[in-house]
Amino acid sequence: MDDAGFMALALAQAQTGFEEGGVPVGAVLVGVEGRLLGAGRNRRVQQNDPIAHGEMDCLRRVGRLRSYAGTTLYTTLTPCMMCTGTILQFGIPRVVIGENRSFAGNEGFLRERGVKVTVLDDPACAALMQRFQRERPEVWAEDIGEVPETPPTGQS
Amino acid sequence: MDDAGFMALALAQAQTGFEEGGVPVGAVLVGVEGRLLGAGRNRRVQQNDPIAHGEMDCLRRVGRLRSYAGTTLYTTLTPCMMCTGTILQFGIPRVVIGENRSFAGNEGFLRERGVKVTVLDDPACAALMQRFQRERPEVWAEDIGEVPETPPTGQS
Numbered sequence: 001m002d003d004a005g006f007m008a009l010a011l012a013q014a015q016t017g018f019e020e021g022g023v024p025v026g027a028v029l030v031g032v033e034g035r036l037l038g039a040g041r042n043r044r045v046q047q048n049d050p051i052a053h054g055e056m057d058c059l060r061r062v063g064r065l066r067s068y069a070g071t072t073l074y075t076t077l078t079p080c081m082m083c084t085g086t087i088l089q090f091g092i093p094r095v096v097i098g099e100n101r102s103f104a105g106n107e108g109f110l111r112e113r114g115v116k117v118t119v120l121d122d123p124a125c126a127a128l129m130q131r132f133q134r135e136r137p138e139v140w141a142e143d144i145g146e147v148p149e150t151p152p153t154g155q156s
Numbered sequence: 157m158d159d160a161g162f163m164a165l166a167l168a169q170a171q172t173g174f175e176e177g178g179v180p181v182g183a184v185l186v187g188v189e190g191r192l193l194g195a196g197r198n199r200r201v202q203q204n205d206p207i208a209h210g211e212m213d214c215l216r217r218v219g220r221l222r223s224y225a226g227t228t229l230y231t232t233l234t235p236c237m238m239c240t241g242t243i244l245q246f247g248i249p250r251v252v253i254g255e256n257r258s259f260a261g262n263e264g265f266l267r268e269r270g271v272k273v274t275v276l277d278d279p280a281c282a283a284l285m286q287r288f289q290r291e292r293p294e295v296w297a298e299d300i301g302e303v304p305e306t307p308p309t310g311q312s
Binding site for chain 1 (some may be wrong): 168200204206207208213215216218219220221222223224225236237238239241242244246247281298300301303306
């Protein structure tokens with residue numbers, strides 16, 4: 001399967017997250033020879049878990065690995081600083097990003113530290129995220145650690 | 157409760173993790189006016205979860221917060237790059253570190269980005285971690301994303 005194929009799997013995860021009422025970011029981890037190691041999606045809302053970004057949930061579901069050599073992490077949205085730090089800490093050598101129009105990620109920092117980064121600029125990834133950002137701005141702000149300008153009336 | 161008191165709670169988490177056969181790092185998150193928001197410990201071994209460092213498990217157990225303003229994260233060991241990225245992403249303003257003798261953390265990077273960092277240099281935190289590093293070097297290497305020089309005979 002090529003990059004577009006694996007990104008389609010990540011996007012399917014994001015779509016499922018959206019339908020669950022969550023933040024629509026999905027990810028898959030692929031090993032050597034294109035072996036699918038696991039998939040995940042943002043579960044902040046579903047599991048009341050602030051660290052469950054798509055990339056993090058994917059790595060959790062893959063479970064323990066002795067090495068991430070040869071792996072590629074596919075993510076529908078460019079990684080935040082938490083996920084960037086995680087990619088660097090575990091030495092994931094390649095990251096394929098669905099889109100970076102909806103969020104200012106850390107691609108430069110990843111590249112500086114030797115990670116190979118590919119941005120697909122996939123309109124379907126961007127459309128889903130931008131729909132979510134319009135419809136649920138307070139959850140989006142919370143997910144990236146920003147305090148929204150207008151306090152939500154829901155959970156504090 | 158003062159910094160030493162909260163660090164004692166984090167160390168108790170680390171000790172529990174050690175007794176469970178896990179990586180002995182513990183953390184607690186404290187809010188405004190010294191309110192204990194939650195505690196956690198590294199659960200890589202216990203839950204087959206590579207992202208469950210002590211700091212991460214603590215934030216997960218605290219659950220969703222709209223803001224981390226005014227919080228302090230106590231951790232028995234200086235944060236790795238994953239946990240550092242997480243602290244920065246969520247805007248945790250202060251980190252208190254039990255010790256930094258056993259691992260080269262990212263205190264400089266945290267300070268550069270405006271986080272207030274205090275290192276207690278607690279001998280009890282260091283003794284527990286160093287015992288673990290001596291006894292289970294392969295799990296320690298895995299936890300920080302390093303490939304050990306001698307392959308372990310256990311889980312691949």
